Amino acid sequence: MRSFTYERARTPAEAAASVSSRQGAKFIAGGTNLLDLMKLEIETPTHLVDVQDLGLDQIEQTEDGGLRIGALVSNTALSAHDTVRSDYAVLTRAIAAGASGQLRNKATTAGNLLQRTRCPYFYDTDMPCNKRKAGSGCAAIGGFSRQLGVIGISDACIATYPGDMAVALRVLDAVVETVRPDGETRAIPIADFHRLWGDTPHIETVLEPGELITGVSLPKPIGGQHFYQKVRDRRSYAFALVSVAAVIQSDGSGRVAFGGVAPKPWRVSEADALLPNGAKAVVERAFQGAKPTEDNKFKIPLAERALAGLIAQARS
Amino acid sequence: MTAPADTRMSVQLTVNGTEHEIELDTRTTLLDTLREHLKLTGTKKGCDHGQCGACTVIVNGERINSCLSLAVQHQGDEVTTIEGLGTPDNLHPMQAAFVKHDGYQCGYCTPGQICSAVSVLEEIRKGVPSHVTDDLTGTMQASNMEMRERMSGNICRCGAYSNIAEAMAEVAEA
Numbered sequence: 402m403r404s405f406t407y408e409r410a411r412t413p414a415e416a417a418a419s420v421s422s423r424q425g426a427k428f429i430a431g432g433t434n435l436l437d438l439m440k441l442e443i444e445t446p447t448h449l450v451d452v453q454d455l456g457l458d459q460i461e462q463t464e465d466g467g468l469r470i471g472a473l474v475s476n477t478a479l480s481a482h483d484t485v486r487s488d489y490a491v492l493t494r495a496i497a498a499g500a501s502g503q504l505r506n507k508a509t510t511a512g513n514l515l516q517r518t519r520c521p522y523f524y525d526t527d528m529p530c531n532k533r534k535a536g537s538g539c540a541a542i543g544g545f546s547r548q549l550g551v552i553g554i555s556d557a558c559i560a561t562y563p564g565d566m567a568v569a570l571r572v573l574d575a576v577v578e579t580v581r582p583d584g585e586t587r588a589i590p591i592a593d594f595h596r597l598w599g600d601t602p603h604i605e606t607v608l609e610p611g612e613l614i615t616g617v618s619l620p621k622p623i624g625g626q627h628f629y630q631k632v633r634d635r636r637s638y639a640f641a642l643v644s645v646a647a648v649i650q651s652d653g654s655g656r657v658a659f660g661g662v663a664p665k666p667w668r669v670s671e672a673d674a675l676l677p678n679g680a681k682a683v684v685e686r687a688f689q690g691a692k693p694t695e696d697n698k699f700k701i702p703l704a705e706r707a708l709a710g711l712i713a714q715a716r717s
Numbered sequence: 718m719t720a721p722a723d724t725r726m727s728v729q730l731t732v733n734g735t736e737h738e739i740e741l742d743t744r745t746t747l748l749d750t751l752r753e754h755l756k757l758t759g760t761k762k763g764c765d766h767g768q769c770g771a772c773t774v775i776v777n778g779e780r781i782n783s784c785l786s787l788a789v790q791h792q793g794d795e796v797t798t799i800e801g802l803g804t805p806d807n808l809h810p811m812q813a814a815f816v817k818h819d820g821y822q823c824g825y826c827t828p829g830q831i832c833s834a835v836s837v838l839e840e841i842r843k844g845v846p847s848h849v850t851d852d853l854t855g856t857m858q859a860s861n862m863e864m865r866e867r868m869s870g871n872i873c874r875c876g877a878y879s880n881i882a883e884a885m886a887e888v889a890e891a
Contacts, residue, residue: 501870637869
């Protein structure tokens with residue numbers, strides 16, 4: 402691990418200003434992903450700004466009947482929150498499907514949104530990777546791509562956003578709240594938060610340098626039955642090959658987002674509208690234009706079968 | 718704003734009830750602090766990447782991977798390691814149950830397994846839901862499936878899993 406200096410910020414604006422004013426500075430919250438990458442020298446910050454003292458660890462009702470989740474609320478605390486369990490169950494299900502108990506205790510809401518890809522070539526520093534080192538090439542294209550993306554990918558990078566929580570946030574139409582180094586705040590719909598990276602796969606979100614996530618807000622509950630189906634190589638503690646977050650209403654309408662298939666949680670509104678027509682119709686529309694490899698083309702029928710299972714469950 | 722120029726910092730933390738103040742390189746993980754600086758070698762380094770769970774300790778009442786945490790992030794925290802749960806003469810009930818049910822073979826993953834197991838029962842008691850919890854708003858049960866799911870972050874290459882689950886069941890029912 403490379404050497405770095407460390408400080409604890411006292412306010413969100415101070416943290417943002419500190420990171421933006423120093424070359425090579427990064428925020429650290431739970432650290433479960435960042436430290437892993439620092440040990441491999443994939444991340445090499447020269448200064449860490451610890452945000453744990455910023456008081457962003459509360460979950461509150463909002464005036465419009467929704468919920469505001471502080472950036473530092475742990476995965477465990479968020480999944481266990483009474484209102485989340487009763488009114489946003491897809492979120493509890495998604496979080497509980499990810500990582501391990503130990504990691505969920507440390508992982509934060511904001512940090513989880515920024516979790517970096519688990520593409521094996523991103524981790525293998527002996528291999529070219531445009532995401533790790535811009536312009537170095539992509540060893541995944543033509544390599545082992547079973548786990549990798551099938552849609553929204555580019556000729557520069559076929560990695561996926563690996564998380565579960567954000568897939569649930571996508572069906573819930575969550576909004577990411579931030580503060581910029583100049584103290585200005587902004588609200589970013591989750592649909593726009595992760596980029597389709599094209600030829601710049603090292604830039605994964607729309608956050609500007611030094612911009613700090615302060616929280617995530619959820620609109621008021623939408624009812625319906627909430628599902629999160631994760632398909633993986635073992636039953637627990639593994640990343641998704643495909644995951645499906647769905648909220649299905651009693652009339653068969655609803656919302657659906659897919660994880661493990663794209664650079665971002667994958668949701669297509671035209672596909673949502675086809676939910677009453679069944680899984681085949683939804684998946685055909687959602688994956689229109691997909692460019693799977695021989696290794697990962699199984700993901701599309703797998704997504705269809707996973708969704709079909711949820712639709713059947715909703716009807717039973 | 719404080720912007721330290723140095724890469725060494727003083728860290729104060731309480732481990733198994735004893736306060737320590739140590740000067741450390743900022744890179745030092747909590748795991749290396751425990752093992753290399755405080756000589757508490759019960760906590761084990763397995764993968765050092767949060768994948769195996771051998772380094773599991775309890776910080777402020779919650780289990781974490783000590784390998785994926787910097788000591789400087791734990792200023793003022795209370796850490797419990799396997800040495801703090803019980804002693805050879807006065808075993809923690811979970812330690813005694815692991816012995817009784819043969820919940821280990823080589824023993825390398827055992828401190829992490831036990832710290833995790835103690836926390837898992839606490840998480841179930843507090844009603845934290847898991848991936849196998851059917852009714853998210855109902856009462857949580859310490860069932861075999863619940864314990865297995867919640868222990869998935871602790872790998873045992875000897876394969877003592879079924880005996881670990883039996884040890885946990887005994888403590889859960891006690």
